[in-house]
Amino acid sequence: MFHILLALADKERHGYHIMREVEERTGGNVKLGPGTLYGSIKRMIGDGLIEELEERPAPDVDDERRRYYRLTDFGYRVASAEAQRLEHLVRSARAKKLLPRTKAG
Amino acid sequence: MNKTFAKDSKVFLSIYSILLLAYPREFRREYGPQMVLLLLDCQRDTRNRSARVRLWLHTLLDLFRTVPGEHLQNIRKETQFMSRIRTDLVAIGGCVLLIIIAMLLLNYGRSHQVSSILFFGYVLDAIAFTGIVGNLIVFLLVKLTRLRSLRVALWTFLIVSVVLLLAAIAIAGRVDPNFNATSVVIGYIVSFFFWYGLHWLWAQKLKPSEIT
Numbered sequence: 001m002f003h004i005l006l007a008l009a010d011k012e013r014h015g016y017h018i019m020r021e022v023e024e025r026t027g028g029n030v031k032l033g034p035g036t037l038y039g040s041i042k043r044m045i046g047d048g049l050i051e052e053l054e055e056r057p058a059p060d061v062d063d064e065r066r067r068y069y070r071l072t073d074f075g076y077r078v079a080s081a082e083a084q085r086l087e088h089l090v091r092s093a094r095a096k097k098l099l100p101r102t103k104a105g
Numbered sequence: 106m107n108k109t110f111a112k113d114s115k116v117f118l119s120i121y122s123i124l125l126l127a128y129p130r131e132f133r134r135e136y137g138p139q140m141v142l143l144l145l146d147c148q149r150d151t152r153n154r155s156a157r158v159r160l161w162l163h164t165l166l167d168l169f170r171t172v173p174g175e176h177l178q179n180i181r182k183e184t185q186f187m188s189r190i191r192t193d194l195v196a197i198g199g200c201v202l203l204i205i206i207a208m209l210l211l212n213y214g215r216s217h218q219v220s221s222i223l224f225f226g227y228v229l230d231a232i233a234f235t236g237i238v239g240n241l242i243v244f245l246l247v248k249l250t251r252l253r254s255l256r257v258a259l260w261t262f263l264i265v266s267v268v269l270l271l272a273a274i275a276i277a278g279r280v281d282p283n284f285n286a287t288s289v290v291i292g293y294i295v296s297f298f299f300w301y302g303l304h305w306l307w308a309q310k311l312k313p314s315e316i317t
Contacts, residue, residue: 015139016146033167034140035128039175042136065142 003030004040005049005071005079012053012070015041041069049075114148117161124165127172129179196307197244203303204236227285227292231269235296239265243304258304266297 007013007021019032032040044050053068071079093099121144125137144164151157211229213219239262246261247254270293278284 015143019143019147031163033164033171034143035167035171035175037143038136038140039132039171042132063142065138067139 001040001044001049002079002082003032004037004044005075005082008050008069008071009076009079012068014066014068018069044075045069048072049078114157118144118148121164121168124168127168129175131179132175192311197240199303200236200240204233207233207236227288228295229292231266231289231292231296232299234269235262235266235293235300238269239300255304255308258301262297262300262304266293269293 003022003026004018006025007018013021015034015037019037022030022032041050045052049072050069051072053070055068056064056066090099094101118141122137122141125133125140128137147160147164148157151160207229211226211233214221214226214229239258242261242265243254243258246252246257270290273289273293274286277289278286
């Protein structure tokens with residue numbers, strides 16, 4: 001779910017774009033199938049994390065059957081909170097020397 | 106892309122469209138066309154036959170893995186809906202029963218001049234009137250808005266009690282020469298705590314099931 005939130009953090013995307021973004025970002029480790037992707041989208045819409053855009057793309061630009069999704073304000077806050085939680089975990093792991101220190105840190 | 110390659114892709118897309126029937130109807134209607142479109146995009150992206158076969162296997166595995174989950178979610182949603190209806194019916198039935206008991210007691214006390222019942226007459230009166238108006242407003246507000254039920258109950262019973270009390274003082278105070286304002290005030294205070302207390306108890310009872 002966090003992968004999808006992250007994919008939508010910078011701009012609205014349709015299903016295929018979300019899938020590609022997640023796959024590229026994880027180096028092919030996370031591959032979302034159609035059922036997993038749209039099952040998650042359904043639940044995330046239900047939870048108010050993301051919403052479907054009402055506008056459809058113009059037929060000459062993209063397939064007009066496509067549906068675009070974007071983060072809601074609540075979804076943005078949840079993604080941000082989760083990112084902070086993960087950052088905190090990484091900092092703790094670094095402090096315990098489980099990760100190499102960065103130049104800045 | 107050779108012809109057999111394109112034909113195979115078309116055949117798999119048709120098979121996948123049929124396999125989508127395994128999903129719950131609502132889910133299929135909402136997302137089925139998007140899932141087919143997604144697969145079409147993925148197929149367009151694959152460069153060779155082995156990559157496409159891997160895609161098909163991955164898609165089939167994904168379908169078999171997610172179909173039971175979607176059905177389970179549907180069942181859970183239906184169960185929750187039924188359980189909510191049952192809870193609502195119990196709450197409404199309880200309120201109606203309490204109001205009827207208060208009115209019957211009051212009627213019995215008045216017609217048979219039972220002093221012990223008449224002593225609590227003002228309270229029973231207030232419980233019946235506040236119960237009818239207040240519970241109706243609370244029920245509608247909780248069902249139509251996303252407000253928290255206990256807070257709605259607190260403010261509704263407070264406002265309804267004050268309004269009914271003022272109305273009683275304004276109307277009965279002028280018409281009835283034996284009107285006792287202090288008893289009416291006490292009656293409405295008791296009735297407020299009675300109804301709000303019941304709602305508070307009900308909310309405490311529902312808490313564990315809400316968590317699960």
